[in-house]
Amino acid sequence: MSAFETIIGLEVHVQLNTKTKIFCSCATSFGEEPNKNICPTCLGLPGALPVLNREVVKKAIAFGTAINAEINQNSVFARKNYFYPDLPKAYQISQYEIPIVGRGSISIEINGESKIIGVTRAHMEEDAGKNIHENDHSKVDLNRACTPLLEIVSEPDMRNSDEAIAYLKKLHSIVRFLGISDANMQEGSFRCDANVSIRPKGDSQLYTRVEIKNLNSFKFIQKAIEYEVERQIEAWENGNYAQKVVQETRLFDTTKGITRSMRGKEEAADYRYFPDPDLLPVHIDKILMQEGRQIPEMPDEKKARYIKDFGIKESDASVLIGELERALYFEEMIAFGASPKGALTWLTTELLGRLKAENNLQNCGITSQTLAMLVKRIDESKISGKSGKEILDVLIEQKGGDVDSLIDTMGLAQVNDDGALLESIEAVLRDNSDKVAEYKSGKDKLFGFFVGQVMKNSKGANPARVNELLKEKLQ
Structure with missing residues (x-):
């Protein structure tokens, strides 16, 4: 593998968390009865006209702002024509020539070194429905049809699966910190298509790329990329690269750990893009642009502030900003009076270290105020660190409780007389x-x-x- 270079570009579909769909007033709630949240507009029935959801535009502007991208004040919706059972109107409303978000960049860290990954574009579009395959028949649930998506297309700047995962995790944290999506991969609101090709080292030519479709876990994305790279290298070395590696869409078989052919890859011409006749060009006025650009503190900004204001190490700050909930929990602990050092240790080492894989900060039952109180009692020398661990074990077991009451009932108060x-x-x-x-x-x-x-x-x-x-x- 050392004789070859891998070229990876990623297309990520982020489902925006608006209350209603992109072109109609149907709800976007997940887990509803199949085909409940549908109407003539999201089904594309004759005579039904789409109306653009203002919040979708606002959230797209926020994302563009977060990655320092060009934001086009004027953009256009197009019809992308293709025929699948989960898209009953036989076309998708998307953006093609003029997307709302132009070129930007995202910084990632690999082995302590920074690398900039270019973002080509991010455009608004509607989601398709969902096919459900059972035994010898298939069903279609159209609740997801017309749900707003932001498709984020990277430059082919990644050279291995580690860089791809670092980029995806950074992108995932950005949309979560912005609050524009819950980015729940299990529910399909953060999905990735990976474009993978190889070339001999030193060669500047781009060879045939293969698209691996609909990957929705970091683990499977990494395995799919690594398998596909090995498959292409083997074909090259065996002399049958042209026959084995063709421009196509492949799926990743999570059971067998292999990619397999799904269909030939379409080109832009195959989709017959043309401006949607039912939608006016999008014009972002001054007020909407200002609203969209008012974004919260981003992960890198939080990290820098934690290092500067709280005096914690860069590696510890990286752990804290790895998840939005973790960062907010940490800040709440400090607001409730815990020392930064104590909050860091008791959150990341003691609490998260005790939680099982299926648990997280949201369902463990221990609030940030409770853990902050435990840290305060240790800092005040009212209990020892050892006693603090005993109390934390009880708090986890009973999913919460009062720290001072536990100190008394467990007889753990220190003698400071x-x-x-x-x-x-x-x-x-x-x-x-x-x-x-x-x-x-x-x-x-x-x-x-x-x-x-x-x-x-x-x-x-x-x-x-x-x-x-x-x-x-x-x-």
Whole structure:
């Protein structure tokens, strides 16, 4: 494989989270009874006219702003003609020559190094329905038909599957942080088509590309790309590249871990694009442009702020911004009074480390306020870190609870009364006068013995304070 270079370009379909569809007032809710959310307009019945949803345009502007892209004030909808059972009107309303979002870029990190991936365009379009195949027959659910999509097309700038996944994860976080999509891959609201080709290293020519269609998990996307690269290299080395690698659409068989041919790949001419006669050109006025450009803090901006304001390491900041919910949870903990260092440790290491794969911050039952209180009690030395872990285990088991109540009922409060601690220290030193003499003669390791005796005699003693008072007494 070292003799070849991989060329990867990605087309990502992001389902926008508007309440209604792109050209009609049907709901976009997921999981409804099949064919419930449909009307003459989204089915393309004669006499029904589409009306553009303003929120779709606003969300597209927000995305363009986030990736520093050109935003075309004037864009055009086109009809893309093709015939599939999940598209009853036999054409899709999309954008072709003039998309709403032009060239932009997304920065990714691979092995600690940054790389810029170009974005060719992002255009608005409607989704198709969904085919459901059962045994020897197929069904069609058209609830998804006319749901607004933003199709984001990258430049062929990625050279391996790791770069492709890094780009997809960054893109996923951008649309989530913007709040324009839930980007739920299992429900199909973030789907990817991967265009893959190879060439000998040093060659600048682009060879036949294969499109792998409808990938909806990072794991399968990576496996599909890696299999396809191996397949093309093997064909090249066996001398039958032209016969085995043709421009086509392939599907990834997740069971067998292979790609297989689906159909020949259409060219733009096959779709017979022409301006949609039922829709006027899109003109973005000044007010709508301003609204769309008002975007929240993006992942890279959050990362820089965490490093600067909270003094945390870059690698830790990257973990926090990896998921929107994680970043918000962290910020809420700090707002509730937790120290940044404590919030970081107890969120990323202790809490997330304990949650099982099927759990997440949304359903674990422990609110950011509860975990912040636990961190505060540790920082105040009211409980030890060890006791904090015991309490966290209980909070996870019972899906929440009151930290202070658990401290009391579990008897985990630390003794911070200097008078009581000094009394215990003096008793230990008095009972072990011979060891005190040995310590003062140079046997420093006996200090640990004294600490252990005090801790044994003073249940719940604060170890840090015991150390401080014991040192003063021995001096």
